[in-house]
Each structure stands twice: as structure tokens, then as C-alpha cells.
Amino acid sequence: MTDIDKTAHDTGAESGARSATESGAGSPAEFGAGSTTESGAGSTADTAARSDREGLDARLVVDRGRFRLDVSLTAAPGDVIALLGPNGAGKTTALRALAGLTPLTEGHLRLDGAELDRTPPELRPVGVVFQDYLLFPHLTALDNVAFGPRCHGAGKAEARAQAAGWLKRMDLAEHADAKPRRLSGGQAQRVALARALATRPRLLLLDEPLAALDARTRLDVRAQLRRHLADFEAVAVLVTHDPLDAMVLADRLVVIEDGHVVQEGTPADIARHPRTDYIAHLVGLNLYKGEAGGHTVRLDAGPEITTTEDLTGPVFVTFPPAAVTLYRDRPTGASARNLWQCEVAGLETHGDQIRVALTGTLPLTADLTTASAAELGLHTGAPIWATVKATQTHAYPA
Numbered sequence: 001m002t003d004i005d006k007t008a009h010d011t012g013a014e015s016g017a018r019s020a021t022e023s024g025a026g027s028p029a030e031f032g033a034g035s036t037t038e039s040g041a042g043s044t045a046d047t048a049a050r051s052d053r054e055g056l057d058a059r060l061v062v063d064r065g066r067f068r069l070d071v072s073l074t075a076a077p078g079d080v081i082a083l084l085g086p087n088g089a090g091k092t093t094a095l096r097a098l099a100g101l102t103p104l105t106e107g108h109l110r111l112d113g114a115e116l117d118r119t120p121p122e123l124r125p126v127g128v129v130f131q132d133y134l135l136f137p138h139l140t141a142l143d144n145v146a147f148g149p150r151c152h153g154a155g156k157a158e159a160r161a162q163a164a165g166w167l168k169r170m171d172l173a174e175h176a177d178a179k180p181r182r183l184s185g186g187q188a189q190r191v192a193l194a195r196a197l198a199t200r201p202r203l204l205l206l207d208e209p210l211a212a213l214d215a216r217t218r219l220d221v222r223a224q225l226r227r228h229l230a231d232f233e234a235v236a237v238l239v240t241h242d243p244l245d246a247m248v249l250a251d252r253l254v255v256i257e258d259g260h261v262v263q264e265g266t267p268a269d270i271a272r273h274p275r276t277d278y279i280a281h282l283v284g285l286n287l288y289k290g291e292a293g294g295h296t297v298r299l300d301a302g303p304e305i306t307t308t309e310d311l312t313g314p315v316f317v318t319f320p321p322a323a324v325t326l327y328r329d330r331p332t333g334a335s336a337r338n339l340w341q342c343e344v345a346g347l348e349t350h351g352d353q354i355r356v357a358l359t360g361t362l363p364l365t366a367d368l369t370t371a372s373a374a375e376l377g378l379h380t381g382a383p384i385w386a387t388v389k390a391t392q393t394h395a396y397p398a
């Protein structure tokens with residue numbers, strides 16, 4: 001369970017759900033009890049200054065002990081943003097701040113022009129889907145989904161009719177009467193998504209929505225989630241560790257490291273032009289920084305790399321592990337360019353390949369077939385020569 005989930009429990013979200021369902025009163029923060037204008041709750045959002053800007057405009061500054069999150073996020077309606085980053089980078093903190101579960105130390109949070117920073121979580125037009133979906137165990141799938149519209153003030157019959165519509169859209173109509181324990185992980189996750197969408201949120205937050213699913217289910221749910229996110233007309237922010245989820249689901253990736261945005265862009269751009277070691281590792285590339293003078297890049301780490309691009313000044317250079325060819329002895333026929341003496345630091349299976357970590361003149365990762373690894377007699381500590389063709393490298397300004 002993530003921090004954000006725990007808080008939902010700690011704040012008595014479930015008991016809030018029961019009373020809301022039974023009495024039509026109250027609503028837990030994480031289900032996004034919906035629009036303040038609709039509820040007429042007299043919240044800050046009603047009185048706050050509005051601008052014409054649609055979508056999300058946020059600068060989230062949160063101090064948590066020695067950790068400081070300082071992240072700016074903007075998104076237009078219809079955008080799906082993935083927050084990606086290593087453990088402890090601040091993704092959950094950012095999501096909690098967007099949901100209103102963690103107060104901002106500084107900054108601002110505007111949604112469709114309305115200031116939300118001081119709007120209580122339960123009055124924000126925000127829906128959250130958790131990693132382990134937190135459905136109310138005592139309610140049927142239908143009533144779980146109906147809970148959202150009920151919190152918006154819909155009557156019981158109307159809320160159930162809306163919920164039935166959402167379940168149908170999610171291909172879950174036949175499970176409407178099932179309690180969560182009778183649902184598979186994938187079905188439960190889709191009910192959770194339906195429940196969040198049924199509130200018609202202006203901001204949908206998804207906290208590792210596929211992480212609790214097995215590989216096969218994950219594939220199906222990812223495809224369905226992609227379809228639903230494509231239809232979603234407001235802003236969606238997704239937190240994930242999984243680059244594949246991020247690449248498949250999001251229009252834009254925002255990579256956070258140590259509380260700060262280190263890179264953002266389309267999945268294709270980030271995959272092609274990583275700017276940090278974390279991102280390079282994520283997208284499976286070797287990455288180096290150096291100074292270009294024509295086709296030669298002198299790396300900060302020491303050696304040179306010959307590239308096809310003709311650049312000047314600070315650059316990044318990448319090449320994929322599959323572009324590396326290894327030799328036990330110094331190759332005599334090969335050009336001296338991009339030839340480095342290395343030592344095997346580690347071996348692991350990587351799909352149907354062997355991934356070799358090399359140290360030496362240039363630390364790098366190489367992929368080769370099991371047969372090649374056996375022929376080369378690779379083992380930790382073995383000396384080895386590595387080459388990469390210039391045409392397999394890619395250089396771009398740093």
C-alpha cells in the first residue's frame with residue numbers, strides 16, 4: 001500500500017463511503033466528491049480568482065523533512081501525463097499534493113482556472129485510482145461505482161443508472177452485482193476506474209494503477225486503460241515505475257528525480273534523447289556526456305566516441321546495448337575507432353539475450369546471444385574488447 005492509499009484509510013475513507021452511500025452525506029477525499037460548483041459547498045474554489053486557462057497549472061512545492069519536492073506541471077484537457085522516477089523521487093508526494101492530501105508548502109494549484117490549493121480534498125473535482133483499487137468490500141460493483149455520483153448529489157436511482165452505464169462501458173455489466181472479492185484483479189481495477197470516472201473528475205490521478213496485476217492481466221487492463229484515457233476529456237496524471245506503462249498510456253512523460261523535473265517530453269522524444277542515467281537505463285540505452293568537436297565526442301569520463309552527427313559543444317551520446325560487439329582478443333581488422341578495452345563486471349539474462357555489464361575505459365552494457373556469451377567464455381572479471389560502429393551511436397546537444 002502506498003502513502004496515498006494509507007492516508008485514504010487513515011482518514012476513514014471507507015467509513016465515509018458507507019455513510020455517504022447510506023445517507024447521501026459526506027465523501028472520502030480519494031473519490032473526488034466532485035465539483036464545488038455543482039455541490040455549492042461554498043469552497044475556496046467558488047470564491048477564488050478564475051482565469052480562462054483550461055486544464056492543470058500547478059507548481060507543487062512540498063517540504064517533507066529534508067526532502068523538498070518542487071515540480072511544475074501544466075496540462076491541457078485531454079492530456080495524459082505520466083510521472084516517472086526512481087524510488088523516493090517524489091511521485092507519490094506530487095500525487096498527494098494534487099489530490100489535496102498533502103498541503104503545499106509553496107506554489108499554486110489551478111484546475112480549469114480555479115485555485116484549488118485551499119479546497120479540501122473532498123471538494124476537489126479530482127478522481128483517484130489506487131494501485132490496489134480499495135473497493136468497498138461490502139458493496140457490489142454497481143454500488144461501488146454509484147458511490148461517486150451519489151457524492152455529487154445524484155439520487156440513488158440516477159446514481160445507479162449512471163453506474164450501470166459506466167460498468168457497461170468497461171465491459172463489466174455482467175459483474176454489476178458481484179462483491180469485490182468475487183472479481184478478478186483486472187475486473188476490480190476496471191471497477192475502480194469506473195468509480196473514479198463516474199464522478200466526471202476534471203483531474204484523474206492514477207497511482208501505479210497496474211502494479212498489483214499479474215503480467216497477463218496487466219496487458220489487458222493496460223490496453224483498456226489506454227482506450228479509456230484516450231476518451232477522457234479532462235487531465236489525467238499517472239504515477240508509474242514502469243516505463244512501458246508510461247510509454248503506452250501517456251502523451252507526455254515528466255521524469256522526476258530527487259524532487260525535481262529532470263526531463264519531460266513525448267515518450268518518443270524521451271526514449272530517443274535521454275538526459276539522465278536513470279532515464280537511459282529505463283529506455284535501455286548507454287548514455288554518456290561529453291564535448292563534441294565534429295564527429296568526435298570527448299567524453300567527460302575520458303575516452304572519445306566517434307559519431308555520425310557533426311556537432312560542437314556539450315552533447316550526449318547514446319547507443320543501444322545490442323550495438324556493442326565483444327571480442328576476447330583485440331580485433332585486428334576493426335577500425336581503432338570506438339574500440340575499448342573492458343572487463344566483465346556482471347552478467348544477467350535479459351529476455352532471450354545475455355546482458356553484460358562492462359567496466360574499464362568506458363563503462364557500458366552489451367547484449368549478446370547466449371551462444372556468443374558461451375563462445376566468448378564470459379565470466380565476471382574476464383578481460384574483453386568492445387566495439388560500436390559510429391552509425392549505431394546517436395549524439396544530441398546537452
Ligand SMILES: Nc1ncnc2c1ncn2[C@@H]1O[C@H](COP(=O)(O)OP(=O)(O)OP(=O)(O)O)[C@@H](O)[C@H]1O
Binds near residue numbers: 064067085092093
Ligand atoms: N511522511 C513523510 N515524512 C517525511 N518524509 C517523507 C514522508 N513520506 C515520504 N517522505 C520522503 O519524501 C521523499 C519522496 O517520497 P515519495 O513517496 O513521494 O517518492 P516516490 O517517488 O513516490 O517513491 P516510490 O516510487 O518509492 O513510491 C522521499 O525521500 C521520502 O523519504
